[in-house]
Amino acid sequence: MPYVMNALLPIGAVAAALLLAVVLAWLLRKVIIRVLDKVPSVREVTKKARNPLWLVLAIIGVRVALGFTVRDTGWFPVVDRLLVFALIGAVAWLAIAVSLIVEAGALAAFRRQSADKRRYRRLKTQVTLGRRIIAAVIITVAVAAILLTIPEVRALGAGILASAGLISVVAGLAVQSSLANVFAGVQLAFTDAIRVGDSVLVEDELGTIEEITMTYIVVAIWDERRMILPSTYFTTTPFQNWTRTNSELLGTVEFDLDWHTPVAELREHFNAVLEKTDLWDRRASSFVVTGAVDGVVRVRAMVSAQDDDDIWSLRCLVREEMISYLQRNHPQAFPRRRWETVADDAVAPGEPGV
Structure with missing residues (x-):
């Protein structure tokens, strides 16, 4: 009977610790959801911290339960060592999840305070890259912490430090291109x-x-x-x-037309097309003749829009509308080639015939 009680005691303690971890994780998540109820994007990200939070609490609870019940057994040190490894990994996982929550909160707060899309994109780029750097540092520290908990690895520390100079030189040569990309990525994020x-x-x-x-x-x-x-x-x-300083863009549409083209009439139709579409942001527009050589008249229509998607759609719209208008009303405006036949007796002496 005492043997059975000794076996059931740690099992019961571990079960109680796990149950307490579940309850605490549930309560903490409810509190966080209540605090962040008005920020849907952040509330959604908090789900990623649910599992690592529960795991951290569960491992801590299990360690405490086993420490009180089976500390004097022969297998406890091995299990405790494994639990320490798991705890370090779980804490690193939780820290990375917390960095995600902080990132989402910072972006949501800026979005509420400012409607400047350009500054928001800049902040998002910098915060996201910073969070990834932090995640890499957390993982590195976690691996180092796990290794340092092993006495045999700590004993090798002096030898590792002694050869660190040579290793760093070899590693630097091996990953030179990779490090160049890393520094370039940081430079791009923080130089805008x-x-x-x-x-x-x-x-x-x-x-x-x-x-x-x-x-x-x-x-x-x-x-x-x-x-x-x-x-x-x-x-x-x-x-x-195209959008470094702002998202607004200018776009052009060019036509090669015949010399008989009624430019003034086409300009009126062009302005009417712009007035009927929401793609034009009303910043700039023009319809001018930019060339009159090689038997054609070159007309350029210039428009403006809020972003690259709108400018592309607006250019296509203007091109289609102007071509349709010419087909319906002025088919003679399309470019054509001309030549003239001259009779042989009309050619002056010394001039080539046609």
Whole structure:
């Protein structure tokens, strides 16, 4: 009977500790949800901290329960060592989840206080990259803490420090390109050269910055392809950032037309097209002749819009509307080639015939 009681006592203590951990985790989550009830984005992120929080509380409870009940047994040190490893990992997991919550809270607070999309994109880029750096540091510290809890590893510390100089040189040469990308990623995030959501022209492709990591940049192309570029690309290669200072853009549509084209009438129709669409932001517009050579008249329509999506749609709209108008009302305005036949007897001496 005493043997049975000795076996059931630690089991009961562990079960009680786990139950208490579940209750405490549930209460803490309820409190957090109540505090963040008005911030849906942050409340959604808090779900990621539920499991690591419960795991931390459960491991602490189990360690305390086993310490009070079976500390004098031969297997307790081994189990306690494993629990310490698990606790360090769970704390690191929880710290990373907390960094996610802090990131979401900072972005939500800024979004409520300011409607400046450009500054929001800049803050999002910097906060996201900073959170990833913090996560990398947390994981590194957690691994180091686990190793330092092992006496055999601590005994090797002097030898490791003695050879650290040589190892650092070898490692630096081995990961030179990777470190260059890491530093380039940090530079891009905190110098405001590009931000998540910026419209950029790279490799003759127009796309949107979708993700900035410490080593590479993801550019979402308009046809849903993804271009993955190393961070060093944006620090060593010229590229176009269409939305660095603001999202508003100018766009042009050019037509090569016949000399008989009624430009004034086309200008009136162009202005009417702009007045009927919400794509035009009313900042700028013009309809002018920019060239009259090689048998054609070149007309350029210039428009403005809030962002790259609107400017693309507006340019397509203007192009289609103007072509349809010419087809209906002035088909003679389309470019044509002319030649003249001259009779042989009309050609002056020394001039070539046609």
